[in-house]
């Protein structure tokens with residue numbers, strides 16, 4: 001006759017192969033049994049049938065803990081997205097819409113004034129002016145050497161061009177400021193979301209995966225209990 005033990009739950013006697021001693025169980029499952037039977041010792045015996053209930057309880061508590069933690073992180077993510085009410089500005093569109101006629105002209109002048117085309121035309125006009133007046137071509141000489149009128153015209157062009165270029169530069173500075181403000185907010189948002197993503201990943205690797213492993217372990221334990229019972233039935237049927 002095989003060795004027998006009393007189940008801690010219903011005090012019925014079972015062969016020792018149809019159950020386990022509490023010592024063999026992992027701490028969490030053992031603690032679950034101890035909440036129902038505070039007097040249980042590590043040397044006490046529990047039959048497979050009653051053990052199954054505690055194993056399922058353990059699995060449930062693992063799943064519940066995981067779901068709770070995921071919900072907590074998701075709540076943080078939703079809150080962070082709600083709090084972020086900064087609208088990213090389309091800088092080009094914003095500037096184009098707010099441009100006045102004068103500003104458009106100043107941009108065009110600054111653009112043309114800073115090109116090789118402008119230098120070419122300007123040199124052509126200067127040389128033409130000097131040739132026409134200096135040599136008296138076509139009988140025209142309204143500004144004889146040393147071209148005092150040409151000096152005046154050049155001064156006027158420079159005087160007008162400088163503030164126009166500055167206007168255009170101011171607008172370029174505005175654009176840079178808007179760009180950097182946009183960048184700052186986008187960076188801030190990304191950083192925040194990255195931090196939450198980190199929390200999610202940590203939760204996955206440090207909690208959910210170990211929990212899944214533990215659930216698998218319990219599954220294997222249950223399977224091995226079933227295996228033992230099948231073996232027992234086979235031996236009995238052979239007898």
Ligand SMILES: [Zn+2]
Nearest residue numbers: 007009047050
């Ligand atoms: Zn039992």
